[in-house]
Amino acid sequence: MTVTIIGIGLIGGSMAIDLKKRHFADKIIAVDSNKLHSETAKSIGLVDDISNLEEGIRKADLIIIATPADVTLNILPDILNKINNQTVTDVSSTKYGICQLVKNHPKRKNFVAAHPMAGTEYSGPWAAISHLYDGKSVIICNHKESSEKALQETEDLYGALNMQIIHMEAKAHDIHAAYVSHISHISSFALALTVLEKEKNEKHIFNMAGGGFRSTVRLAKSSSEMWTPIFEQNYLNIVDVIDTYIEKLQLFKNGIINKNKNDIENLIKSANKIKRII
Amino acid sequence: MTVTIIGIGLIGGSMAIDLKKRHFADKIIAVDSNKLHSETAKSIGLVDDISNLEEGIRKADLIIIATPADVTLNILPDILNKINNQTVTDVSSTKYGICQLVKNHPKRKNFVAAHPMAGTEYSGPWAAISHLYDGKSVIICNHKESSEKALQETEDLYGALNMQIIHMEAKAHDIHAAYVSHISHISSFALALTVLEKEKNEKHIFNMAGGGFRSTVRLAKSSSEMWTPIFEQNYLNIVDVIDTYIEKLQLFKNGIINKNKNDIENLIKSANKIKRII
Incomplete structure (x- = not known):
């Protein structure tokens, strides 16, 4: 499976390491508006390829948005507009606004709102580490608004990261x-x-x-x-x-x-x- | 050297482990009003002997008071009354009150006011661990009020615990x-x-x-x-x-x-x- 990670910092980069190592992903593509971040991610081996948003989406089987919460709000509708039938999931620490934003989007079912509860005080691709997610919890919100396929793929993703999956309403x-x-x-x-x-x-x-x-x-x-x-x-x-x-x-x-x-x-x-x- | 530790919890117990292991002390005696603590300390091998306050003082070359700060204030004058020429040092996290309290005590010079800045959130002798103090700082207050002998012995003690010694006025x-x-x-x-x-x-x-x-x-x-x-x-x-x-x-x-x-x-x-x- 090809996974495209949009925003390749601590969170996306740490996912990249373990998704590749654990054979969840055959190929990982980074999309990042900060060239220093994407090029660092490539040069230190976090990802296989760098690409622009359109190509990253086109080539992906699964898309992870791992940007700051404001950027995620800004880019998610556009990403949902651009996908074919791929699954899109995000990682942001607030979930109500984002679920409201795409509630009526025609591709809502392709999106899974998730919050993997792990991190460190450091940021950027150079802060990415293996095992960041092992044993921690991921909250998946409003899962009934996602398709079974999208939900299953996202839960498999977090399974590969050894996370405990909890379902919760976005507001809660x-x-x-x-x-x-x-x-x-x-x-x-x-x-x-x-x-x-x-x-x-x-x-x-x-x-x-x-x-x-x-x-x-x-x-x-x-x-x-x-x-x-x-x-x-x-x-x-x-x-x-x-x-x-x-x-x-x-x-x-x-x-x-x-x-x-x-x-x-x-x-x-x-x-x-x-x-x-x- | 025989070291008597009054109050054998996390702080005193962790000192006991490394002072013995590093050959600063040949023998460690515990004095604790809580029988469960002193007997546990003996049975898990933190200390060699348990004794009452009088005997603990008499047998000691160096006395460490590692009780909570209120107990230290209560017992320090009495301990200074009872010593011969041994060094007495405490570990409490507040230093002004205690320095004021014994400022004019005839045995003030035998006392060194110290605060080893290390700990964990756990307490009791069962929480004692080796290496607790390594690389941390110990603040020695109003060192000019201590005799050279007492100061040297206390600094040697903290040297054995691998601590960085800082001198400071108690108020500061x-x-x-x-x-x-x-x-x-x-x-x-x-x-x-x-x-x-x-x-x-x-x-x-x-x-x-x-x-x-x-x-x-x-x-x-x-x-x-x-x-x-x-x-x-x-x-x-x-x-x-x-x-x-x-x-x-x-x-x-x-x-x-x-x-x-x-x-x-x-x-x-x-x-x-x-x-x-x-």
């Missing part, structure tokens, strides 16, 4: 994604901004940062190109979660200011319940 | 620790509380949590016993950092509500500067 997906993914990025960006503002001595940050700070601030390295459109597209859910998050921080602040040991203990013990789950 | 330490350690824990506890409140379906948290959420929420597993006293003792600095943190979150919220793409991009790009440091 965006709410859950705000809780378990989007807020983590905001908390981490805000933490980096706080530390960079308060701690003018960068040497102190470097020397004193233990594993705890490193792990909470890791996501602050994530790219604006990827995350700005996600925050824009999922803004209602995200603002709601930020509000709750600020409330919880204020509970800590009040407990600490009032030297209310019991309150602080109870907050920490309630937070500890996350242990049962993760 | 507590400010920096609020930025690069304490706020990370609060951000993580608050994140856990937020997600547990918003996401009633625990299965969704488990299934949808990618590496990003896992890493930002990891510290929320940390124990109340350890962290409540740290927040109490460093409350002024911590409240100041929480305020800045909430301001930064509000900047994100405003950018997102107002759909101000430029603002969001600029915030993320500023946060990305943490890459240069960590």
